[in-house]
Amino acid sequence: MEFNPPLEEGRLLRRYKRFLADIRTLDGEELTIHCPNTGSMFNCMVEGGQVWFSRSNDPKRKLPGTWEISETPQGRLACVNTGRANRLVEEALNAGVISELAGFTSLRREVAYGDEGSRVDFCLQFPSGPAYVEVKSVTLGFDGHGVAAFPDAVTQRGAKHLRELATLARKGVRAVQLYCVNLTGVEAVRPAHEIDSAYAEALKVAAQAGVEVIAYGVHLDSRQVYIDQPLPVIL
Known part of the structure; x- marks a missing residue:
């Protein structure tokens, strides 16, 4: 499965209210994106760590993107989009x-x-x-x-x-x-x-x-x- 359109990279600022994450893109833009993971994400993310997200151009969406990949505290990659x-x-x-x-x-x-x-x-x-x-x-x-x-x-x-x-x-x-x-x-x-x-x-x-x-x-x-x-x- 290819990510299409290509994923964008950023850094995780925080995840909160289960379904929300604040990130900073490589260009310095701060965004609130959707976190499609209902679990605790224990050992699956680290503040300041790399993240990759898919951006949506759908004007009906409240959030501009979806969190797809996370850098873990162990330096692994995790696909956090359980869907x-x-x-x-x-x-x-x-x-x-x-x-x-x-x-x-x-x-x-x-x-x-x-x-x-x-x-x-x-x-x-x-x-x-x-x-x-x-x-x-x-x-x-x-x-x-x-x-x-x-x-x-x-x-x-x-x-x-x-x-x-x-x-x-x-x-x-x-x-x-x-x-x-x-x-x-x-x-x-x-x-x-x-x-x-x-x-x-x-x-x-x-x-x-x-x-x-x-x-x-x-x-x-x-x-x-x-x-x-x-x-x-x-x-």
Whole structure:
């Protein structure tokens, strides 16, 4: 996925009210832009660090741009626009990059399912039956480690999705938890048990029930981002 139009560079002044960020562009212009990330963004940004943003010319928009990439305290790059994760995964699915899910005959998005009223990100149809795929965007890394973690804040919704997938798996329906790791310099992924122990336990239970837990990393720079490699998941 290419960033089109090209991203502009700046420096982060502050992020506040979850959805707002003040930045200073290379030309010295100070802007308030949209932060499309509902998480805590823990270890994912640093005041004064580099950021890249997409600018909009839509006169109906209240804010002139969207924060896309952040420099982390460890000097990594993180794609903080969580809305990109599903598009990256769909692009990779259609290109056959995600080998575990190759060979599907149709793809549907946001399909209602489960006993708790959920919507799965993708439902893939195979000759052998459907596969329900839940996608999570991962941007949390820690000092001195090449292991990313999820989530960066307590997520009851994430735990619910794991319960729904586990229920499918126990019924013999293929269920997949896919982590899209939008963070450079990563070699593996694990649940962030120190942040949300309930989610970590739900992931363990889901895996034991037969849910496939897979992760893929990305190539990320200011010009493009795309899924390029499988990563091990440490349960």
